[in-house]
Amino acid sequence: xxxxxxxxxxxxxxxxxxxxxxxxxxxxxxxxxxxxxxxxxxxxxxxxxxxxxxxxxxxxxxxxxxxxxxxxxxxxxxxxxxxxxxxxxxxxxxxxxxxxxxxxxxxxxxxxxxxxxxxxxxxxxxxxxxxxxxxxxxxxxxxxxxxxxxxxxxxxxxxxxxxxxxxxxxxxxxxxxxxxxxxxxxxxxxxxxxxxxxxxxxxxxxxxxxxxxxxxxxxxxxxxxxxxxxxxxxxxxxxxxxxxxxxxxxxxxxxxxxxxxxxxxxxxxx
Amino acid sequence: xxxxxxxxxxxxxxxxxxxxxxxxxxxxxxxxxxxxxxxxxxxxxxxxxxxxxxxxxxxxxxxxxxxxxxxxxxxxxxxxxxxxxxxxxxxxxxxxxxxxxxxxxxxxxxxxxxxxxxxxxxxxxxxxxxxxxxxxxxxxxxxxxxxxxxxxxxxxxxxxxxxxxxxxxxxxxxxxxxxxxxxxxxxxxxxxxxxxxxxxxxxxxxxxxxxxxxxxxxxxxxxxxxxxxxxxxxxxxxxxxxxxxxxxxxxxxxxxxxxxxxxxx
Ligand SMILES: Nc1ncnc2c1ncn2[C@@H]1O[C@H](COP(=O)(O)OP(=O)(O)OP(=O)(O)O)[C@@H](O)[C@H]1O
Ligand SMILES: [Mg+2]
Numbered sequence: 304x305x306x307x308x309x310x311x312x313x314x315x316x317x318x319x320x321x322x323x324x325x326x327x328x329x330x331x332x333x334x335x336x337x338x339x340x341x342x343x344x345x346x347x348x349x350x351x352x353x354x355x356x357x358x359x360x361x362x363x364x365x366x367x368x369x370x371x372x373x374x375x376x377x378x379x380x381x382x383x384x385x386x387x388x389x390x391x392x393x394x395x396x397x398x399x400x401x402x403x404x405x406x407x408x409x410x411x412x413x414x415x416x417x418x419x420x421x422x423x424x425x426x427x428x429x430x431x432x433x434x435x436x437x438x439x440x441x442x443x444x445x446x447x448x449x450x451x452x453x454x455x456x457x458x459x460x461x462x463x464x465x466x467x468x469x470x471x472x473x474x475x476x477x478x479x480x481x482x483x484x485x486x487x488x489x490x491x492x493x494x495x496x497x498x499x500x501x502x503x504x505x506x507x508x509x510x511x512x513x514x515x516x517x518x519x520x521x522x523x524x525x526x527x528x529x530x531x532x533x534x535x536x537x538x539x540x541x542x543x544x545x546x547x548x549x550x551x552x553x554x555x556x557x558x559x560x561x562x563x564x565x566x567x568x569x570x571x572x573x
Numbered sequence: 574x575x576x577x578x579x580x581x582x583x584x585x586x587x588x589x590x591x592x593x594x595x596x597x598x599x600x601x602x603x604x605x606x607x608x609x610x611x612x613x614x615x616x617x618x619x620x621x622x623x624x625x626x627x628x629x630x631x632x633x634x635x636x637x638x639x640x641x642x643x644x645x646x647x648x649x650x651x652x653x654x655x656x657x658x659x660x661x662x663x664x665x666x667x668x669x670x671x672x673x674x675x676x677x678x679x680x681x682x683x684x685x686x687x688x689x690x691x692x693x694x695x696x697x698x699x700x701x702x703x704x705x706x707x708x709x710x711x712x713x714x715x716x717x718x719x720x721x722x723x724x725x726x727x728x729x730x731x732x733x734x735x736x737x738x739x740x741x742x743x744x745x746x747x748x749x750x751x752x753x754x755x756x757x758x759x760x761x762x763x764x765x766x767x768x769x770x771x772x773x774x775x776x777x778x779x780x781x782x783x784x785x786x787x788x789x790x791x792x793x794x795x796x797x798x799x800x801x802x803x804x805x806x807x808x809x810x811x812x813x814x815x816x817x818x819x820x821x822x823x824x825x826x827x828x829x830x831x832x833x834x835x836x837x838x
Contacts, residue, residue: 352685437671438670441668441671442664443669443670445625445630445662445664445668446662446668446669446670447670448629448630449629449660450681450685450730451654451657451686
């Protein structure tokens with residue numbers, strides 16, 4: 304390869320250009336993966352090559368049910384934290400009781416989906432990348448292909464399916480846990496009863512508020528799965544490569560989740 | 574060796590790239606039905622790469638690859654899917670799916686390509702495991718098997734559909750001589766009893782000479798020579814000789830000659 308001395312600015316421009324190209328390439332790869340997974344989920348059963356149902360259920364268990372305790376703990380804490388902050392801030396206006404509205408809205412629209420997305424990216428996204436990366440390194444992916452078993456149908460489609468169901472469910476669960484956290488703290492701090500808290504929460508919330516969070520979680524589910532599996536598939540170079548891909552997939556999917564969240568929050572609240 | 578001269582595999586002018594780098598520079602290779610073809614060559618000569626393309630795991634830059642009369646660079650996905658029923662591959666590390674038992678691994682191709690009931694698939698898997706001397710191991714997980722057993726289980730999985738074409742990647746690498754000799758025996762059996770056409774990538778000379786009908790020697794992405802064991806051994810091509818003489822042990826070598834070789838080269 305020719306070594307050419309270049310101006311530092313040209314260098315950084317080139318770097319910027321390269322990273323942009325790489326990002327666009329990856330976006331293309333994600334869309335192709337998504338399209339192929341949807342093909343197998345929707346068309347597979349009709350051409351006698353269905354997605355494995357048992358695999359979907361087992362993944363729903365590991366990525367969904369098994370994550371409930373940690374989702375509960377984190378979401379409950381977030382609920383308490385929000386209540387603390389809001390009561391403190393609202394006190395200056397003597398409007399502590401408005402805390403219920405504040406917690407309800409920020410939990411369902413923002414913190415429920417975000418905290419669940421980030422948690423599952425770290426938990427499930429990384430394990431998807433590690434699993435598929437290891438299979439790639441051990442030639443298991445090649446073996447699937449030579450047996451005529453499409454790896455996207457066999458590995459990606461079930462994960463995507465399971466994630467698209469479980470992340471919204473977990474998000475709803477997270478909403479509940481965070482609201483509970485808010486209620487517990489509020490009842491202790493300003494002596495508002497649980498019944499009153501629940502009443503006010505229900506009247507403060509519209510269905511769209513909850514749906515906005517659930518909609519976000521669907522997008523996050525796509526991001527986590529696609530980033531995780533595509534990093535897994537692109538592993539080269541043994542166990543070290545698997546480690547790198549795993550880290551990369553967590554960093555990337557959390558970044559994409561936060562950025563996507565910002566964009567959606569902007570457009571959904573126009 | 575039954576040489577009826579009908580080609581099971583025919584590679585014409587195969588050129589492949591990894592990124593910008595050309596790896597195979599126009600390979601021409603014909604493998605007859607029912608023969609064992611060994612692919613030999615030094616490290617980095619392109620053996621694994623050639624195998625990948627024979628297996629339809631990559632899209633070549635140019636050239637054609639005919640398997641059982643079908644050009645796999647041109648056929649549709651459906652046709653390729655059907656052709657795969659007639660191809661078995663034993664990967665170097667076995668490549669068993671670690672999440673399922675040996676028995677389930679062997680059943681995988683049946684599940685994909687047939688509509689047999691559970692019981693039949695179990696019986697067929699057990700039969701193939703017996704062929705490779707692993708009868709009774711179907712409940713174990715891959716992690717519970719030794720390297721040699723994993724390779725044999727991989728062979729059982731590869732032959733469960735009774736394919737016409739069978740590919741081995743480094744079958745004896747990392748095995749002790751006894752196990753590796755057993756595997757050679759198994760490969761010969763597959764040719765003789767099941768009439769398979771077999772391609773073996775290896776750099777174990779001893780095993781190659783024992784099982785080969787013909788050998789093709791790769792060097793830096795080109796084929797140096799494709800011929801019978803005798804003709805390869807007697808070739809006066811310098812690169813082939815240097816490849817052959819890297820043989821670490823040879824029963825014909827006398828002690829002083831061996832010492833000479835150690836010190837002299
Ligand atoms: N994934 C890859 N990306 C880029 N180049 C590769 C890749 N795999 C192999 N190559 C290059 O292709 C050439 C042929 O490699 P190949 O693995 O086919 O050799 P080989 O004959 O199988 O060697 P060995 O006996 O060491 O396995 C080498 O020069 C190697 O650097
Ligand atoms: Mg190799």
